[in-house]
Amino acid sequence: GKGNYRHFMEKELHEHPVVLGDTLTQYLDPMSRSVSLPKLPFDPVKVPRLTITACGSAFLAGQVGRYWIEKLARIPVDADVASEFRYREPPLPEGGAAILVSQSGETADTMAALHLLRARGQKVLSVVNVPESSMARESDGAVLTVAGPEIGVASTKAFTAQLAVLACLAIGFGRARGTISVEDESKLTAALLEIPGNAAAVLDSDEEIRAMAAEVAKARDVLFLGRGSLFPIAMEGALKLKEISYIHAEGYAAGEMKHGPIALIDSAVPVISLCPSGPMFEKTASNLQEAAARGGRIMAFTDDLGAMKLRSFAERVVVLPRVGSFSAPILHAIPVQLLAYHVAVLKGTDVDQPRNLAKSVTVE
Ligand code: F6R
Numbered sequence: 001g002k003g004n005y006r007h008f009m010e011k012e013l014h015e016h017p018v019v020l021g022d023t024l025t026q027y028l029d030p031m032s033r034s035v036s037l038p039k040l041p042f043d044p045v046k047v048p049r050l051t052i053t054a055c056g057s058a059f060l061a062g063q064v065g066r067y068w069i070e071k072l073a074r075i076p077v078d079a080d081v082a083s084e085f086r087y088r089e090p091p092l093p094e095g096g097a098a099i100l101v102s103q104s105g106e107t108a109d110t111m112a113a114l115h116l117l118r119a120r121g122q123k124v125l126s127v128v129n130v131p132e133s134s135m136a137r138e139s140d141g142a143v144l145t146v147a148g149p150e151i152g153v154a155s156t157k158a159f160t161a162q163l164a165v166l167a168c169l170a171i172g173f174g175r176a177r178g179t180i181s182v183e184d185e186s187k188l189t190a191a192l193l194e195i196p197g198n199a200a201a202v203l204d205s206d207e208e209i210r211a212m213a214a215e216v217a218k219a220r221d222v223l224f225l226g227r228g229s230l231f232p233i234a235m236e237g238a239l240k241l242k243e244i245s246y247i248h249a250e251g252y253a254a255g256e257m258k259h260g261p262i263a264l265i266d267s268a269v270p271v272i273s274l275c276p277s278g279p280m281f282e283k284t285a286s287n288l289q290e291a292a293a294r295g296g297r298i299m300a301f302t303d304d305l306g307a308m309k310l311r312s313f314a315e316r317v318v319v320l321p322r323v324g325s326f327s328a329p330i331l332h333a334i335p336v337q338l339l340a341y342h343v344a345v346l347k348g349t350d351v352d353q354p355r356n357l358a359k360s361v362t363v364e
Contacts, residue, residue, distance in 0.1 A: 105133020
């Protein structure tokens with residue numbers, strides 16, 4: 001049941017800390033601060049290229065996975081939505097492998113991609129939440145997210161659990177290939193182990209996020225901006241908002257603003273940015289200043305350091321715990337999902353069962 005929560009989605013959002021903890025401890029050893037992956041169907045040292053494919057939010061998790069795997073393990077990764085991947089006749093290398101991402105493990109397009117990949121000699125690893133699903137059974141190997149049943153149609157805790165697994169894979173691949181050191185592994189592992197506690201702190205910012213939602217609920221169009229591994233999280237924020245509040249939203253790479261979307265900016269369009277302090281902060285902040293100069297209403301998720309600068313021109317700033325750029329996408333997924341939830345509640349939509357959507361899309 002929903003317990004004391006109004007909706008399954010709200011309950012599932014509040015399960016983030018537990019689900020992240022359960023998923024991470026499956027693949028990380030807190031004592032030795034190292035990653036221990038189950039046996040994989042391919043050797044990350046030998047694999048020439050990886051394909052990541054999935055649908056919807058699971059695909060966005062896969063895109064974050066691409067950033068991590070390329071950065072830490074230096075394996076070239078191709079990421080594509082399953083409905084495109086299966087029809088674009090992708091050239092696949094001998095000895096290649098693929099990672100599929102899915103909560104249900106039954107999504108038709110992702111299953112079709114699985115069949116195509118296997119027919120083309122690729123080894124398939126699936127990151128999946130339902131252990132007895134078709135995807136888990138038909139893949140060469142499966143790593144499970146330990147998110148428990150997800151009832152709300154919009155994915156929440158399963159998404160962050162997918163990120164947690166992909167982060168562990170990236171560290172494990174990096175160690176196997178020697179592209180990161182034991183010391184790096186220890187630091188990255190420690191950062192991930194702090195995520196459940198940080199997630200709980202994010203949930204404590206619920207009031208501020210609800211206040212932001214009251215503004216966002218009045219808008220017709222919303223832009224979400226992020227850079228690097230936060231770009232897919234900007235798209236996740238936009239997807240979730242569209243899905244449950246029916247407000248038109250788009251997620252953009254912050255640096256792409258001036259190549260088109262800036263034309264949309266006026267005082268009616270909230271620009272929600274994922275802008276923690278760190279190496280990309282100044283660049284994103286200057287994109288936001290450009291939007292502010294055109295009358296845009298800037299709202300930001302950042303940390304204490306970022307807030308000092310952003311408050312001078314942002315209408316609303318929600319301060320999240322300060323984390324490194326590696327774990328930032330996991331942490332930032334939570335407030336954008338919470339924001340969508342509160343906007344939907346304010347608009348009075350059917351949060352758990354948005355119109356026209358099904359939890360598991362088993363037809364093409
Ligand atoms: C978004 C959402 C969908 C699913 C997508 C894939 O909130 O829930 O976009 O992520 O339909 O579903 P699974 O993960 O079951 O393959």
